[in-house]
Amino acid sequence: MRIALLQTAGDPQNRPAANLDRLEEAAARAAADGARLLVAPEMFLSGYNIGAQAAGVAAETVDGPSAARAADIARRHGIAICYGYPERGEDGAVYNSALLLDRDGKSLLNFRKTHLFGDLDRAMFAPGPGTAEIAALDGYRVGILICYDVEFPEAVRALALGGADLVLVPTANMTPYDAVSLFVVPARAFESELYVAYANRCGSEGELDYMGLSCVGNPNGGNLVLAGDGEELVFADLDPERLRQARLLNTHMRDRRPEIYARQLGDR
Amino acid sequence: MRIALLQTAGDPQNRPAANLDRLEEAAARAAADGARLLVAPEMFLSGYNIGAQAAGVAAETVDGPSAARAADIARRHGIAICYGYPERGEDGAVYNSALLLDRDGKSLLNFRKTHLFGDLDRAMFAPGPGTAEIAALDGYRVGILICYDVEFPEAVRALALGGADLVLVPTANMTPYDAVSLFVVPARAFESELYVAYANRCGSEGELDYMGLSCVGNPNGGNLVLAGDGEELVFADLDPERLRQARLLNTHMRDRRPEIYARQLGDR
Numbered sequence: 001m002r003i004a005l006l007q008t009a010g011d012p013q014n015r016p017a018a019n020l021d022r023l024e025e026a027a028a029r030a031a032a033d034g035a036r037l038l039v040a041p042e043m044f045l046s047g048y049n050i051g052a053q054a055a056g057v058a059a060e061t062v063d064g065p066s067a068a069r070a071a072d073i074a075r076r077h078g079i080a081i082c083y084g085y086p087e088r089g090e091d092g093a094v095y096n097s098a099l100l101l102d103r104d105g106k107s108l109l110n111f112r113k114t115h116l117f118g119d120l121d122r123a124m125f126a127p128g129p130g131t132a133e134i135a136a137l138d139g140y141r142v143g144i145l146i147c148y149d150v151e152f153p154e155a156v157r158a159l160a161l162g163g164a165d166l167v168l169v170p171t172a173n174m175t176p177y178d179a180v181s182l183f184v185v186p187a188r189a190f191e192s193e194l195y196v197a198y199a200n201r202c203g204s205e206g207e208l209d210y211m212g213l214s215c216v217g218n219p220n221g222g223n224l225v226l227a228g229d230g231e232e233l234v235f236a237d238l239d240p241e242r243l244r245q246a247r248l249l250n251t252h253m254r255d256r257r258p259e260i261y262a263r264q265l266g267d268r
Numbered sequence: 269m270r271i272a273l274l275q276t277a278g279d280p281q282n283r284p285a286a287n288l289d290r291l292e293e294a295a296a297r298a299a300a301d302g303a304r305l306l307v308a309p310e311m312f313l314s315g316y317n318i319g320a321q322a323a324g325v326a327a328e329t330v331d332g333p334s335a336a337r338a339a340d341i342a343r344r345h346g347i348a349i350c351y352g353y354p355e356r357g358e359d360g361a362v363y364n365s366a367l368l369l370d371r372d373g374k375s376l377l378n379f380r381k382t383h384l385f386g387d388l389d390r391a392m393f394a395p396g397p398g399t400a401e402i403a404a405l406d407g408y409r410v411g412i413l414i415c416y417d418v419e420f421p422e423a424v425r426a427l428a429l430g431g432a433d434l435v436l437v438p439t440a441n442m443t444p445y446d447a448v449s450l451f452v453v454p455a456r457a458f459e460s461e462l463y464v465a466y467a468n469r470c471g472s473e474g475e476l477d478y479m480g481l482s483c484v485g486n487p488n489g490g491n492l493v494l495a496g497d498g499e500e501l502v503f504a505d506l507d508p509e510r511l512r513q514a515r516l517l518n519t520h521m522r523d524r525r526p527e528i529y530a531r532q533l534g535d536r
Contacts, residue, residue, distance in 0.1 A: 115523050130528035151459055151520060153421030158532035176517070179458050179489030187455030190447050191419055221447030249444070252419060255383050258533070260398035264426035265529065 001138045004030035005234040006040040007214040007227050009203025014047035016058065020069050027077040029233055036103070036138050039199040040083035042113075042147045042172040043096065048084075049172075049205035052094075055124040059088040062099065062110045071105030078103050080137055084146060084170035086124070087112065093126035098144050098170045100135060108135035111144035115152055132158040139240065140165040140195075147171040150196065151184055160192035160253060165243060169198045174208045181213035181226065189217030193247045195224075195238050202230055219246035269406045272298035273502040274308040275482040275495050277471025282315035284326065288337050294501055295345040303503060304371070304406050307467040308351035310381075310415045310440040311364065316352075317440075317473035320362075323392040327356040330367065330378045339373030346371050348405055352414060352438035354392070355380065361394035366412050366438045368403060376403035379412035383420055400426040407508065408433045408463075415439040418464065419452055428460035428521060433511060437466045442476040449481035449494065457485030461515045463492075463506050470498055487514035 006026045011018035023040060030038045042048055045066055046058035060066050066085060074081045080103045087097035087110070096113035112128025113121070132155075134141050143159035143166075150156060150169045159167055167188075173180055181198060189196045196217035201210040212229035216236040224236045247253075274294045279286035291308060298306045310316055313334055314326035328334050334353060342349045348371045355365035355378070364381035380396025381389070400423075402411050411427035411434075418424060418437045427435055435456075441448055449466060457464045464485035469478040480497035484504040492504045515521075 114525060114528065117523075118519070127525075130525060130532065132532055148523070152524065153425075153459060154524070154529045154533060157421075158529075161533070176489075179454065183451050183454040183490065184458060186447065186451040190452060191421060221444075222451065251386070255385075255416070256420065256422070257382060257395075257398060260382065261422045261426075261533065264398065264400055265422060265429070265526070265533070 001238045002035045003037045004035040005199035005214045007232045016045045024073045027073050027079050031077040031079040037080040039168050041201040042084040042170040044083045045085035049208050052124045055086045059086040059094045071101050074101045075105035082168045096125040113146035115148045117148040134162050142166045144168045156188045156192045166195040172201045181215045185217040186222050189219045193219050269506045270303045271305040272303040273467035273482045275500045284313045292341045295341050299345040299347040305348040307436050309469040310352040310438040312351045313353035317476050320392045323354045327354040327362045339369050342369045343373040350436045364393040381414035383416045385416040402430050410434045412436045424456045424460045434463040440469045442478050449483045453485040454490050457487045461487050
């Protein structure tokens with residue numbers, strides 16, 4: 001399965017309609033090049049570093065008008081889409097969420113960021129409950145994490161234990177944290193025997209400089225692809241046979257010692 | 269604190285006395301260059317790929333004659349030493365172990381490999397019980413893992429939760445697993461906010477080709493040092509102030525959500 005990552009700064013004025021235009025343009029290009037899935041960054045719809053008030057204003061329910069337009073884009077271009085947005089929960093709280101739509105525009109997964117990053121996230125969002133839901137897409141079992149979540153091996157393990165083959169990670173990662181693309185994403189793919197698609201922002205928002213470096217962690221080691229620091233549509237080809245071979249060579253999931261972890265980690 | 273990693277193929281005939289001679293030579297060189305700790309590879313004393321019978325013959329108790337000579341080396345050269353050896357347990361079983369001696373020759377830690385690697389390890393060794401003991405050395409809180417253990421984020425987390433600043437990892441890592449030095453060790457250091465000293469074998473033993481690439485994972489990202497593929501004494505300078513700064517910048521340990529992990533991972 002070919003996938004595409006939309007590395008972008010997004011609309012300078014953070015207008016959802018303008019960002020959906022960008023999403024549509026990227027979906028058309030990605031589909032034309034054979035991609036079956038497009039992953040956009042964290043808080044793609046509204047911008048990320050926008051403050052609590054703006055996040056509250058921009059927040060939509062999981063089936064809000066922007067989700068409806070994204071579903072229409074998916075349907076018209078025949079490509080599954082995952083993108084980040086501020087979600088107004090049924091409880092009234094605002095979550096840092098990502099939605100996955102299939103190429104018929106049907107909602108497959110909605111994930112709420114579980115590990116909030118610093119004052120930035122905490123000022124805007126309530127933390128997600130730590131779901132580890134998995135959906136089927138083109139024969140792959142797919143889960144979602146958002147940005148900082150993937151830096152916690154525990155979060156990827158939970159998806160791997162549920163059988164995930166591919167973890168989608170909309171992100172908004174800024175300097176100086178290039179270690180995430182260079183080391184952490186490849187390590188997650190290797191140690192949990194799955195693909196990790198990490199789609200970052202680029203450009204700047206206020207004091208934040210996003211470094212790009214969108215990448216796809218390879219269960220065979222390293223990154224399948226690593227982007228530069230600018231606007232880019234990044235392609236990678238996932239291969240079920242290479243995934244199968246990685247799982248023969250890398251036996252981490254089989255060799256875990258959960259009875260030890262329960263004792264050492266279970267209550268902390 | 270300056271540390272040294274002894275990357276070596278060891279004695280071609282796997283004679284413990286000859287390997288202890290190598291250890292002494294390395295201890296002298298490391299101490300002369302200011303190192304306070306020398307880490308040698310997994311099964312350094314006897315060779316690693318030697319089969320169950322030879323491992324049983326070579327196995328010594330934790331306070332056996334080789335440990336006594338290593339303690340003497342530590343004392344005479346004024347350098348702490350960690351090295352791998354086949355241990356005869358009090359239960360009669362043979363473990364893949366590593367011993368840490370301080371520079372007075374006193375035993376600080378003995379660790380038994382917990383995650384056995386494939387048929388190779390399982391033919392020779394009983395699995396360790398998954399201890400996460402920590403000792404104080406030069407103001408650092410130090411733990412031990414062996415080779416494959418460090419590929420499990422859970423094992424490093426257990427030490428980090430116990431307050432470790434530095435994890436010593438005698439290893440015998442072979443092609444094609446260079447992803448461990450290149451990605452996994454740096455990721456462990458970053459995500460668990462500690463130094464990881466990974467001391468590998470080089471050369472060949474039977475069908476195994478060790479790739480060297482001994483390294484020291486840096487909590488600030490990447491490796492402090494990464495060796496080549498041949499015989500080498502590798503130095504790295506650990507810095508408590510840089511470790512402190514890494515822990516201010518990287519907030520993973522504070523931001524974990526253990527109540528979620530207990531539910532998702534605790535019973536698996």
